[in-house]
Amino acid sequence: MEEKRLIQIYTGDGKGKTTAGIGQAIRARGHKFKVCFVYFFKNLQDFPYGEVEILKGLGIETINFVPRHPHFYKNIPPQGVREECLKALESVKEIFEKNYDMVILDEILIALRDQFLKEEEILELLEKKPGSLELILTGRGATKKIIERADLVTEMKKIKHPFHRGVKERRGIEY
């Protein structure tokens, strides 16, 4: 029986979007799905995200696009970031051709929020999703039209976050 594969979105200002994406990747891989985890705006070279080596070790493809967000790397010109994002979109379309069962586009919605990508460019990407692919988008910044186009949307809503009390990003928890 072929199962229906959907578009999922995890958005909102609370903790748990990327971690839910990782959880989905692991669950799918446990059923031998072919999974690709695509990171946007995370510099895996500079930051030792705890999950990356585990994902790789389990045979989950990991790809890193637009590693430097101008918010954190002040000398990066925004126009260059837009070009990188457009190039990444083209690469994601190629990834769509590779018969994955699940692709996670982690933090891609940040590109929309920060105007490196346009809503219609993301919508056009979603049109290209193969029927056999479960596609997961994470990041603050889902728009009404993108939510309309998706099948499953969860808003991670911050009720409480200790960064407000001055707790810094913690190894093994936030990265």
Add this chain to the structure above:
Amino acid sequence: MEEKRLIQIYTGDGKGKTTAGIGQAIRARGHKFKVCFVYFFKNLQDFPYGEVEILKGLGIETINFVPRHPHFYKNIPPQGVREECLKALESVKEIFEKNYDMVILDEILIALRDQFLKEEEILELLEKKPGSLELILTGRGATKKIIERADLVTEMKKIKHPFHRGVKERRGIEY
């Protein structure tokens, strides 16, 4: 430097609570944390949750309490479930003594929502959390007092869910 370990809660009616817990477990394990994933109300014997074998293979302890919820197993008397939950709480206190860096109590808040455990019983458990332990509770049903006691709380809010359109639980995605 000893880092501060906290109480995290993932609650609400949206998808992503357990998967965020799995993601946290994986990230922590990637940094060689000692991790224990405790399932409540999930029958791992009957349902092949995709992540379980992977968690085990990575050296994450997995434990299964109260596997049968009366909502799904109609012949289970609620009083027996309360007793099982109380026994599970005692076992969790023993787990707290075992020097884990992270313990996930998946769906434990369902016990509260469905009145198998009392709020003060959960609060008493939280008082027993060692300072060196990151404790994660998931499930619908977090109360105001439990949210007050926690350090980090995310509400997973359902914006859209395909079960409403008749999409059934899917292997590799929902389990």
